[in-house]
Amino acid sequence: MRINTHLAHMNKAYLFAEIAAKVSEYTRQNPGREIIRLGIGDVTRPITPHVAEAFAQSAQAMSTPEGFHGYPPYEGYDFLLDAIIQAEYAPLGVSVGRDELFVSDGAKSDTGNLQELLAPDALVAVTDPVYPVYVDSNAMAGRLGAHTKDGYERLITLPCTAENGFVPSMPEQAVDVLYLCSPNNPTGTALTYDQLRPIVQWANEHGALIVFDAAYKAYITEQNVPHSIFEIEGARTCAIECCSFSKNAGFTGVRCAYTVIPRELVAQTGEGPVRLNDLWRRRSESRSNGVSYPVQRAAAASLDETGRAETKALVDGYLRNASVIREGLQAAGFTCYGGVNSPYVWLKTPEGLDSWGFFDRLLKEAQVVGTPGAGFGAAGEGYFRLTAFNTEENTKRAVERIALAKSKM
Ligand code: PLP
Numbered sequence: 001m002r003i004n005t006h007l008a009h010m011n012k013a014y015l016f017a018e019i020a021a022k023v024s025e026y027t028r029q030n031p032g033r034e035i036i037r038l039g040i041g042d043v044t045r046p047i048t049p050h051v052a053e054a055f056a057q058s059a060q061a062m063s064t065p066e067g068f069h070g071y072p073p074y075e076g077y078d079f080l081l082d083a084i085i086q087a088e089y090a091p092l093g094v095s096v097g098r099d100e101l102f103v104s105d106g107a108k109s110d111t112g113n114l115q116e117l118l119a120p121d122a123l124v125a126v127t128d129p130v131y132p133v134y135v136d137s138n139a140m141a142g143r144l145g146a147h148t149k150d151g152y153e154r155l156i157t158l159p160c161t162a163e164n165g166f167v168p169s170m171p172e173q174a175v176d177v178l179y180l181c182s183p184n185n186p187t188g189t190a191l192t193y194d195q196l197r198p199i200v201q202w203a204n205e206h207g208a209l210i211v212f213d214a215a216y217k218a219y220i221t222e223q224n225v226p227h228s229i230f231e232i233e234g235a236r237t238c239a240i241e242c243c244s245f246s247k248n249a250g251f252t253g254v255r256c257a258y259t260v261i262p263r264e265l266v267a268q269t270g271e272g273p274v275r276l277n278d279l280w281r282r283r284s285e286s287r288s289n290g291v292s293y294p295v296q297r298a299a300a301a302s303l304d305e306t307g308r309a310e311t312k313a314l315v316d317g318y319l320r321n322a323s324v325i326r327e328g329l330q331a332a333g334f335t336c337y338g339g340v341n342s343p344y345v346w347l348k349t350p351e352g353l354d355s356w357g358f359f360d361r362l363l364k365e366a367q368v369v370g371t372p373g374a375g376f377g378a379a380g381e382g383y384f385r386l387t388a389f390n391t392e393e394n395t396k397r398a399v400e401r402i403a404l405a406k407s408k409m
Pocket of ligand 1: 041108185243256
């Protein structure tokens, strides 16, 4: 048997496993100390009543001859495609066709799988820090070359730091794909219309594909931040957009997402132009049997009037936590970014502490768990991510504890 050596050579130290190991070692040595977790990006509030009702009713219907559903359509049921178009795109004045939408089990799967559209030697660019899935999926496919202490040989990384306002400068060399995430995980910052426009223009001029991860779009509160890359002129010829029900409707455990691939998105090949929409359809129909009927019914319920009101209340709750973190830590003397259009606050670690050093101090002195910025890429060094995914009470207590610990640092 010959195995995938690209997979075998991948960096083993998975960030959250390392954090979990440190926390469990601390707990073993300090039994009884209560830890507050503001680390992992998983939602904590239950799915809402209206959505749960649709979920339960359609699951029950599956036990009746009339309500039974077998394999779903590969790309999603029309009722969900139409609900997405009506609730998510029509209000933005963005026109999306049913045949441009692909429903799936998650934006992680979609952003990870989309690399299959690319040539085996395609050149990949990502922002740094980065949601690791974009890098890992390309590394497994052998596209990134050897892993060195500075990253991957064939990966273009675009630093996003306070110095450039967390807006990447476009690479000099031609790349085949650029992964963008806005609102961003982990920095919590979001690209404005003015910042995204030149990136779209660059992609069209250079024939690059943009994979735009909008998993956190429900958290946008500012008027100058687009909810979809397709609000930008020219995006239909260069971009794919991935969205999810995870962070707005609380579907991290239910699993449902969707991706938009415009008909105009075309690659020029030796055999003529090829539509990426056709390629993805072909790929999806071979690789997946779709998303279950009750899950799609639940997703659609989250998009109707009642569902939207419930979902907004969920998101508003997390946003309140984000502002408790941001304002509380700013008052304690931290420099903070994000947390306005996203559930993540990205803070500068105090003078003299790198991001893992700050992690250790917070765990020991405040019993609060966050995520070291360096775990998301070299440019994340010196930063630290806190998430709003906890109860209001725990969030307030965590901020008080961090402020107290800071006063002693
Ligand atoms: N994209 C980003 C940027 C994320 O942070 C996450 C989850 O944390 C996902 C996608 C995963 O979304 P899903 O739950 O739909 O797979």
